[in-house]
Amino acid sequence: MKITSLKLNNFRNYKSLSLDFSNKQNIIIGPNGVGKTNIVEAIYVLAITKSFRGSLDKVLINTKSNEMVIEGRVKDRIFHDYKLSLSDDGKTVKVDNNKVVKLSNYISRINVIIFTPEDTNIIKDSPTSRRNLLNIEISQYDQSYLHILNEYNKILKQRNAFLKLMYVNKLASPDYLWILTEKLVDIGLQICSYREKFINGINEYYDDIYKSITNKNGLKVSYVSTYKNKKKDELLKKYRYYMDRDIVLGKTSIGVHHDDIIFSIDGNNLKDFGSEGEQKNAIICFKLAEIEMYIKDKKKYPILILDDLFSCLDAKKINNILKKLNKNLQIFITTTDLKNINTKILNNCTVFNIKNEKVVKKVYE
Secondary structure (H helix, E strand, O other): OEEEEEEEEEEEEEEEEEEEEEOOOEEEEEEOOOHHHHHHHHHHHHHHHHOOOOOHHHHOOOOOOOOOEEEEEEEEEEEEEEEEEOOOEEEEEEOOOEEEEHHHHOOOOOOEEEEHHHHOOOOOOHHHHHHHHHHHHHHHHOHHHHHHHHHHHHHHHHHHHHHHHHOOOOOOHHHHHHHHHHHHHHHHHHHHHHHHHHHHHHHHHHHHHHHHHOOOOEEEEEEOOOOOOOOHHHHHHHHHOOOOHHHHHHOOOOHHHHHHOOOOOOOOOHHHHHHHHHHHHHHHHHHHHHHHHHHHHHHOEEEEEEHHHOOOOHHHHHHHHHHOOOOOOOOOEOOOHHHOOOOOOOOOOEEEEOOOOOOEEEOOO
């Protein structure tokens, strides 16, 4: 999978920008604050329909406009044209000029793996951050997962609303609550299965990649869920046990919306015992393991974005990573200095130098 061209209109600091990319390595260079990350962010937004920065949609629109448009041509066996528009009226996506009504039917068409400096906080942050990681990555990997996840969240919202009603109205019948609970369990078991399979797939490659980068081993990621290895009847008993508590709290105490993943080395949780360097390595290895899954299972090469990587890892380690990457991958790297990048890697790279919001393209040979 390759994105061959990108057009931006009123996206962030770019009023109008048109770029043609190399199908191999693309390096975007410039001082901080000139818009390097904005370019790779646009690629990500075109694929996922939202920013990896956690920004509100409205901040993606140039301050002097009320609408922004991202267009990209992507080759995935054949060429497709993608378009995402955002305005006060909402968000619209098109494929080959045909509107896609549901975003859930659009996401997963463009596969993007991204590593950013903020990703290193995933291990230290709350379980919500790690669930978001799972949900975004699996949704790209398997479109059906996003449909199931949306249905789960819809039923969870209904169940929580009815719990609050039961707290206020003591005469409310629990029958409807148990209808919702059964649906929640059925869908939750499916989500658990997707997540467990995905984490097992990561672990097939995880430690080997870690060893190739650090000459150490023992890296593992574990999936933690109340649903794991449980049958429907067992889970329904748990929901009955927590029913009174749920009514008082007005929310559902157990379920896959409380799932977590644990990163560990030699059985030690990296959140509690890992150094910052080990935590960074764990996340970048997770992303690289995803690429191997795509290649093996999907027979696809996702687009890889490495945003400001040199602020996270030392140059030697990064160059080792770049040397080991599959030659069929299209890669985007943002950096402030080319000196960090091995000259052999620079060969046949396309470099986009940003100065004063203007992009100068140069091909290294």
